[in-house]
Amino acid sequence: MRIAVDAFGGDHAPLEIVKGAVDAANQMSDVEVILVGCEHIINEILATQAVPEGRVTVQHAETVIETGDVPVEAIRTKKDSSLMVALSLVKNGEADAVVSAGNTGAYLAGAFRTLGRIKGVKRPALTTILPTVGEPGLILDIGANADCRPEHLVQFAQMGSVYASHVLHIEKPRVALLNIGVEEAKGNALTKETYQQLKNEPIHFVGNIEPREILSGKVDVVICDGFTGNVVIKLIEGTASSLFSMMKKVFYKNIGTKLAAAVLKPGIKTVKAKMDYSEYGGAPLLGIDGVVFKAHGSSDAVTIKNCIGAARAYVAAGINDKIKSLIEASQPTEEKEEQE
Amino acid sequence: MRIAVDAFGGDHAPLEIVKGAVDAANQMSDVEVILVGCEHIINEILATQAVPEGRVTVQHAETVIETGDVPVEAIRTKKDSSLMVALSLVKNGEADAVVSAGNTGAYLAGAFRTLGRIKGVKRPALTTILPTVGEPGLILDIGANADCRPEHLVQFAQMGSVYASHVLHIEKPRVALLNIGVEEAKGNALTKETYQQLKNEPIHFVGNIEPREILSGKVDVVICDGFTGNVVIKLIEGTASSLFSMMKKVFYKNIGTKLAAAVLKPGIKTVKAKMDYSEYGGAPLLGIDGVVFKAHGSSDAVTIKNCIGAARAYVAAGINDKIKSLIEASQPTEEKEEQE
Numbered sequence: 001m002r003i004a005v006d007a008f009g010g011d012h013a014p015l016e017i018v019k020g021a022v023d024a025a026n027q028m029s030d031v032e033v034i035l036v037g038c039e040h041i042i043n044e045i046l047a048t049q050a051v052p053e054g055r056v057t058v059q060h061a062e063t064v065i066e067t068g069d070v071p072v073e074a075i076r077t078k079k080d081s082s083l084m085v086a087l088s089l090v091k092n093g094e095a096d097a098v099v100s101a102g103n104t105g106a107y108l109a110g111a112f113r114t115l116g117r118i119k120g121v122k123r124p125a126l127t128t129i130l131p132t133v134g135e136p137g138l139i140l141d142i143g144a145n146a147d148c149r150p151e152h153l154v155q156f157a158q159m160g161s162v163y164a165s166h167v168l169h170i171e172k173p174r175v176a177l178l179n180i181g182v183e184e185a186k187g188n189a190l191t192k193e194t195y196q197q198l199k200n201e202p203i204h205f206v207g208n209i210e211p212r213e214i215l216s217g218k219v220d221v222v223i224c225d226g227f228t229g230n231v232v233i234k235l236i237e238g239t240a241s242s243l244f245s246m247m248k249k250v251f252y253k254n255i256g257t258k259l260a261a262a263v264l265k266p267g268i269k270t271v272k273a274k275m276d277y278s279e280y281g282g283a284p285l286l287g288i289d290g291v292v293f294k295a296h297g298s299s300d301a302v303t304i305k306n307c308i309g310a311a312r313a314y315v316a317a318g319i320n321d322k323i324k325s326l327i328e329a330s331q332p333t334e335e336k337e338e339q340e
Numbered sequence: 341m342r343i344a345v346d347a348f349g350g351d352h353a354p355l356e357i358v359k360g361a362v363d364a365a366n367q368m369s370d371v372e373v374i375l376v377g378c379e380h381i382i383n384e385i386l387a388t389q390a391v392p393e394g395r396v397t398v399q400h401a402e403t404v405i406e407t408g409d410v411p412v413e414a415i416r417t418k419k420d421s422s423l424m425v426a427l428s429l430v431k432n433g434e435a436d437a438v439v440s441a442g443n444t445g446a447y448l449a450g451a452f453r454t455l456g457r458i459k460g461v462k463r464p465a466l467t468t469i470l471p472t473v474g475e476p477g478l479i480l481d482i483g484a485n486a487d488c489r490p491e492h493l494v495q496f497a498q499m500g501s502v503y504a505s506h507v508l509h510i511e512k513p514r515v516a517l518l519n520i521g522v523e524e525a526k527g528n529a530l531t532k533e534t535y536q537q538l539k540n541e542p543i544h545f546v547g548n549i550e551p552r553e554i555l556s557g558k559v560d561v562v563i564c565d566g567f568t569g570n571v572v573i574k575l576i577e578g579t580a581s582s583l584f585s586m587m588k589k590v591f592y593k594n595i596g597t598k599l600a601a602a603v604l605k606p607g608i609k610t611v612k613a614k615m616d617y618s619e620y621g622g623a624p625l626l627g628i629d630g631v632v633f634k635a636h637g638s639s640d641a642v643t644i645k646n647c648i649g650a651a652r653a654y655v656a657a658g659i660n661d662k663i664k665s666l667i668e669a670s671q672p673t674e675e676k677e678e679q680e
Binding site for chain 2: 132133143146147178180187188189191210211212213214215216225226227228230231232234235236237238239240241242243245246247249250251253256257259260261262263264267268270271274275
């Protein structure tokens with residue numbers, strides 16, 4: 001299986017990306033990695049690594065899309081960037097999947113432009129893993145679609161359910177609608193109508209979930225519009241970070257608290273890691289006609305390796321075909337031709 | 341100044357409510373408290389307290405609106421409830437303000453029905469104090485209006501600005517729009533249009549704020565629709581609670597960590613208290629033609645006392661008149677008669 005990796009996307013590119021890709025190739029014997037980006041820089045890093053024979057290759061790309069670049073403009077003017085070249089490898093059948101930790105907006109726009117949507121999918125969605133108290137869950141959309149209609153949310157639920165079942169290996173994923181009350185009649189116009197439509201879908205819809213419960217591990221897939229989902233992941237991050245900074249003041253208060261904090265440090269580090277979704281590798285752009293994984297911008301080698309592993313599982317399970325089947329089965333006949 | 345207090349609203353009613361009201365009367369010599377609810381139960385509690393002569397009276401009410409009651413139904417069928425009777429005291433000019441820790445939905449619906457809106461206000465809003473790293477900020481709407489139009493958010497900004505300036509004593513409150521990006525063009529249809537309208541208002545609009553920044557203390561008033569606002573406050577609560585429960589496991593791991601945790605306990609308790617918005621007393625239903633304060637459902641005597649103090653400051657500053665003036669000044673002439 002050939003996985004294209006954007007070696008120049010992310011805060012710690014290219015060193016950590018290249019290291020993670022090499023680690024993945026070493027640990028997964030069926031994986032071939034194609035590192036995309038400035039050839040001589042990648043080769044310099046590879047020279048310091050133990051590279052498995054024949055399973056790590058380099059595809060040169062002249063430029064880089066930076067974090068601050070405007071997505072739509074960047075994908076138009078930087079066709080020779082590592083991100084766009086990596087996507088084109090999938091388009092041309094030279095890679096089975098692509099992994100990048102780069103500019104999310106450009107990645108989404110580039111994937112949409114280069115690979116298009118799975119037949120029947122109205123809106124591709126961004127997903128991420130939720131750091132719950134129990135097993136990790138999935139949330140989507142987290143920002144690809146700021147304004148959604150109920151039929152979009154229904155498709156997010158279908159795609160999320162397939163992913164959770166075949167990649168996270170949850171037998172019957174519990175899918176819930178993020179809402180401001182558990183009762184059926186609660187919410188805004190969007191969630192009220194979506195609730196009614198989700199009831200009739202062949203997925204395990206368990207009703208509404210309130211925001212205070214999404215980290216409890218009670219559901220596997222949380223569905224929401226991209227505005228709300230983006231608020232959710234950024235607020236979890238912000239709340240955790242505010243809390244840890246308040247705690248730090250407590251820990252550094254005096255010599256006694258400093259000593260006590262030292263004892264607890266390893267445990268607290270584990271909690272911090274659990275709250276940091278970059279730990280979970282990456283998540284797919286669901287609905288794109290190709291396997292496209294986004295790793296967190298701050299990804300290190302371990303994250304990239306995990307992300308490559310997730311992309312590999314996704315390809316092996318044939319998720320996109322499963323999404324296509326589920327969406328075809330669910331669409332009313334008269335809608336089948338609609339491609340907005 | 342006469343403040344009606346719903347003695348039977350909230351998880352710790354009536355004991356904590358009555359105690360808090362008596363404390364307020366003891367500490368604020370210009371405050372008269374009217375405790376509303378079952379007369380003999382209230383009198384029994386008062387008999388155990390040091391009550392200031394003539395400044396605590398009782399207004400009997402036969403029933404109670406429970407937390408689980410359906411708001412619209414409850415305010416129709418329980419006109420003799422402590423909540424509705426307390427509101428009627430304001431309506432009849434027998435009280436200058438009302439405080440309750442009871443059913444939020446019923447309180448809002450009851451206040452709307454009994455007292456109506458301030459002239460020109462399209463939608464009253466629920467507010468609460470945000471537990472920031474720095475000085476407390478304000479967020480609205482947090483749930484009164486699940487679906488909003490830009491002109492509603494503009495009025496929330498006006499009302500929040502007046503409140504922050506005259507009750508929280510912030511000279512020039514920094515008002516920000518909650519959004520999924522700081523740039524002007526970011527967001528959904530609602531936030532994009534709201535941004536344009538807010539630019540022209542005579543308030544100190546500082547632009548968009550991302551969810552990860554709202555606890556940083558960088559702005560004083562955060563504006564959003566009621567769906568998003570409700571998600572925000574419930575998610576902050578949920579994230580903090582998940583984090584503390586993960587931390588607890590770290591603390592109880594072994595004898596060493598238990599001893600260390602004991603040293604840090606007082607400090608951690610302070611952080612917990614800071615994250616708990618019930619600590620901040622209460623917040624007004626802004627836009628109602630009367631002074632209506634909501635205390636958190638889990639309020640104890642201290643919270644109720646603080647909430648009475650906030651209501652007193654609100655009355656003293658004549659906030660509702662100020663809101664009325666600001667809204668009148670801002671409305672385009674042709675809209676002045678519109679009352680949807």
